[in-house]
Amino acid sequence: MSLPSGPELRPAGSAEPLAGMRVIELADGWSAQCGRILADLGADVVKVEPPAGDGARARPPFVADRPGPDRGFWWLALNANKRGVTLDLAHPGGQLVLRRLVETADVLVESLPPGELERLGIGADRLASWNERLIHTSVTPYGSDGPLASAPASDLEVTAASGALSLAGEPGKPPVRTTLPQSPFWAGMYAAMGTLLAYLARGTTGRGQRVDTSAQASMVTVHPPAPVFWSLLGEEHSRLGPYLLGRSIVGARFRNIWRCRDGYVSFAIQGGAIGRHTGKRLVEWMATRGEVPEALRSIDWDRFDNTTLRQEDVERLEAAVAPFFEGLTKREFFEGVVARNMLGYPVSTVADVLEDPQLRSRGFWQETQIDAAGRSVEFPGGFALFDGERPRVRRPAPRIGEHNDEVYVSELGLRPEELAATRAAAVA
Amino acid sequence: MFAFYNDGKRGVTVNLKHPRGVELVRALIARSDVLIESFPAGTMARRGFDHASLAAEHPGLVMLSSCNQGQTGPHAQHPGYGSQLTCLAGFVHLLGDPDESPVILYGPYIDYIAVGYGVIAVLAALARRRSTGRGTYIDLSQYEAGLQFMGPALLEHQLNGTIPTRAGDRDTVAVPHGVYPCAGEDRWIALSVWTDEEWSTLRTALGDPAWACDERWRTAAGRRAGEGELDLRIAEWTRPRTREEAVGRLRAANLRAAPVLTIGELFQDEQLTHRAFFRGLPHPVIGTVHCISAPFALSATPSRQERAGPTLGADNDHVFGGILGLGDEERAALARDGVFD
Numbered sequence: 024m025s026l027p028s029g030p031e032l033r034p035a036g037s038a039e040p041l042a043g044m045r046v047i048e049l050a051d052g053w054s055a056q057c058g059r060i061l062a063d064l065g066a067d068v069v070k071v072e073p074p075a076g077d078g079a080r081a082r083p084p085f086v087a088d089r090p091g092p093d094r095g096f097w098w099l100a101l102n103a104n105k106r107g108v109t110l111d112l113a114h115p116g117g118q119l120v121l122r123r124l125v126e127t128a129d130v131l132v133e134s135l136p137p138g139e140l141e142r143l144g145i146g147a148d149r150l151a152s153w154n155e156r157l158i159h160t161s162v163t164p165y166g167s168d169g170p171l172a173s174a175p176a177s178d179l180e181v182t183a184a185s186g187a188l189s190l191a192g193e194p195g196k197p198p199v200r201t202t203l204p205q206s207p208f209w210a211g212m213y214a215a216m217g218t219l220l221a222y223l224a225r226g227t228t229g230r231g232q233r234v235d236t237s238a239q240a241s242m243v244t245v246h247p248p249a250p251v252f253w254s255l256l257g258e259e260h261s262r263l264g265p266y267l268l269g270r271s272i273v274g275a276r277f278r279n280i281w282r283c284r285d286g287y288v289s290f291a292i293q294g295g296a297i298g299r300h301t302g303k304r305l306v307e308w309m310a311t312r313g314e315v316p317e318a319l320r321s322i323d324w325d326r327f328d329n330t331t332l333r334q335e336d337v338e339r340l341e342a343a344v345a346p347f348f349e350g351l352t353k354r355e356f357f358e359g360v361v362a363r364n365m366l367g368y369p370v371s372t373v374a375d376v377l378e379d380p381q382l383r384s385r386g387f388w389q390e391t392q393i394d395a396a397g398r399s400v401e402f403p404g405g406f407a408l409f410d411g412e413r414p415r416v417r418r419p420a421p422r423i424g425e426h427n428d429e430v431y432v433s434e435l436g437l438r439p440e441e442l443a444a445t446r447a448a449a450v451a
Numbered sequence: 452m453f454a455f456y457n458d459g460k461r462g463v464t465v466n467l468k469h470p471r472g473v474e475l476v477r478a479l480i481a482r483s484d485v486l487i488e489s490f491p492a493g494t495m496a497r498r499g500f501d502h503a504s505l506a507a508e509h510p511g512l513v514m515l516s517s518c519n520q521g522q523t524g525p526h527a528q529h530p531g532y533g534s535q536l537t538c539l540a541g542f543v544h545l546l547g548d549p550d551e552s553p554v555i556l557y558g559p560y561i562d563y564i565a566v567g568y569g570v571i572a573v574l575a576a577l578a579r580r581r582s583t584g585r586g587t588y589i590d591l592s593q594y595e596a597g598l599q600f601m602g603p604a605l606l607e608h609q610l611n612g613t614i615p616t617r618a619g620d621r622d623t624v625a626v627p628h629g630v631y632p633c634a635g636e637d638r639w640i641a642l643s644v645w646t647d648e649e650w651s652t653l654r655t656a657l658g659d660p661a662w663a664c665d666e667r668w669r670t671a672a673g674r675r676a677g678e679g680e681l682d683l684r685i686a687e688w689t690r691p692r693t694r695e696e697a698v699g700r701l702r703a704a705n706l707r708a709a710p711v712l713t714i715g716e717l718f719q720d721e722q723l724t725h726r727a728f729f730r731g732l733p734h735p736v737i738g739t740v741h742c743i744s745a746p747f748a749l750s751a752t753p754s755r756q757e758r759a760g761p762t763l764g765a766d767n768d769h770v771f772g773g774i775l776g777l778g779d780e781e782r783a784a785l786a787r788d789g790v791f792d
Contacts, residue, residue, distance in 0.1 A: 180642075191556060197620065198639060217747030
């Protein structure tokens with residue numbers, strides 16, 4: 024089999040619209056999701072790892088808690104649908120091979136620290152001189168230049184520097200971050216978006232360009248209303264624990280997370296047509312299971328307006344509702360709100376998500392074998408349906424150097440002695 | 452809010468209950484590359500904009516339908532909003548202290564994931580159209596888009612039987628890893644240490660205090676076993692210092708550290724300013740609005756931000772006159788019939 028040397032050599036089906044696009048990904052955590060998205064959409068993504076493997080392979084947790092290069096859940100999740108080769112970029116022979124790869128590529132995605140490619144002698148200008156149509160996408164904590172470009176950061180620091188951390192947690196206690204790091208996903212998603220814009224622009228200009236993605240800036244986009252409140256009203260929003268702001272014109276806050284029998288559910292006392300409907304049906308539901316407290320029974324839901332409630336009114340209503348939720352399981356709550364067309368959802372765990380009937384019905388999950396032992400797992404499937412078809416998880420994350428022969432010999436046509444030199448370099 | 456998040460767009464008003472209104476919109480779609488809608492599932496078809504008939508007239512049309520849970524399935528018609536959908540998708544369970552109630556992720560977090568994936572889907576469909584000439588109908592469930600950001604946890608549960616949960620600011624690798632109080636009210640810095648070498652660097656940056664020389668802190672396992680105590684010790688160092696001083700010292704040692712910025716402080720942040728991230732745009736009613744730019748910078752075709760979100764019907768003349776070519780009198784007649792109301 025030979026790789027297409029450019030786009031559009033084979034017809035792109037609806038669910039693999041990027042078939043024919045070739046992407047080289049220089050391994051690392053920040054850029055992995057970008058390559059994953061392009062690969063899901065049909066691009067041929069070749070991940071180039073150092074001979075010892077990408078550092079992201081070492082991130083726990085691992086399958087059965089046993090460390091190994093092909094056993095980390097981060098590695099498995101973010102590198103499906105890619106092929107993998109190894110190359111020592113510090114070695115001149117390795118750089119010659121990289122050049123051959125870059126000459127066949129539409130896109131190079133990398134997340135090396137700013138300046139690192141230049142230090143290796145393969146900076147942006149050099150890459151562009153090898154292939155003027157190349158789109159060079161970088162993903163770094165703060166962007167490739169500017170006062171913080173060289174400051175090291177992980178998910179926690181870029182989340183802090185984006186304002187997002189300041190908005191989560193209990194007032195008076197330390198801000199908290201989502202335990203599953205989120206910034207690698209946000210930054211990777213925006214890098215894919217920028218890459219595709221550059222790809223479309225190339226259709227007009229004939230030339231590639233740099234796409235310089237900042238993880239910090241990416242995380243500033245996750246809390247859009249907050250900067251508006253500051254910019255327009257000088258209001259500084261901060262963390263409010265389980266409460267929602269902005270539903271009251273007199274400053275009352277409304278509980279959005281409630282304890283239930285086996286966890287938590289998300290619900291709010293609200294106005295508006297759907298909020299009033301929700302309140303009315305809640306009271307009917309409560310009546311089927313026992314006495315409805317007077318504070319709720321006395322409400323005329325057709326005229327209910329939550330925007331003018333004072334904090335003590337809100338708390339009185341919430342105290343009347345809370346025991347009802349405490350008697351329901353997450354599943355009972357979920358089935359109840361769906362049956363009554365009410366607003367509200369369980370605070371799901373991943374186990375709950377995997378059982379969700381809506382996702383099952385839409386064929387979201389995709390069973391994928393992840394190792395030679397035949398172990399398989401359901402991956403989240405493609406993110407949308409394209410003409411009714413869902414992009415597939417076509418292959419699991421590659422083993423270290425799994426596609427060296429396929430890519431270097433069969434496709435690039437490297438002679439055995441050239442490959443031997445590369446191999447010598449690779450183990451050096 | 453509208454002015455901030457619709458910058459760069461033109462805006463028109465059309466009465467879709469008026470048959471001429473539907474005709475005008477269909478004419479506009481016929482001249483467009485992309486149609487994006489986020490009504491509840493089925494609404495577009497009821498209003499006369501079903502994809503099949505639009506595509507029959509305009510085979511190159513790329514249409515994106517984005518709603519809470521997708522166009523099909525048992526919950527397609529269930530109403531919901533982003534903040535609660537973020538709970539359903541499992542994010543909120545992962546946020547907060549382990550023994551306490553989870554806390555909300557500010558705003559409709561998952562909506563913005565779906566917006567990003569929606570743009571990506573449209574761009575990919577446009578790239579395909581360039582080679583095939585064919586458009587695509589994209590059915591995007593905000594729930595399914597959001598779950599793309601949960602991959603490792605979804606795999607972990609299936610293969611290890613564990614249920615990943617919230618852990619405050621703790622990490623599976625880095626230790627210490629957390630936020631520490633600084634001088635002033637509600638002022639914090641974030642700091643993380645990823646290797647034993649970095650720990651040694653931190654110890655030096657803290658001034659080699661006696662407590663830090665304890666052998667048990669030398670390994671990640673030792674630091675994890677005493678993480679609570681370690682956090683208190685580090686807080687003793689940060690508390691009398693300003694964020695700037697603490698972060699300056701730590702970054703000078705090439706450690707991972709950052710101030711926990713408040714939202715207002717983002718507008719003065721030197722790195723975001725360097726990237727011209729917030730751009731002031733004139734708005735006829737509000738004054739200057741600070742719109743955000745893309746988190747990526749394109750070197751050859753940079754984004755131009757030219758206008759804030761449109762006021763109601765601001766571009767009716769430009770679009771219905773300039774683009775659709777309706778004359779002044781015809782537009783006046785349509786206005787009298789209420790087509791633009």
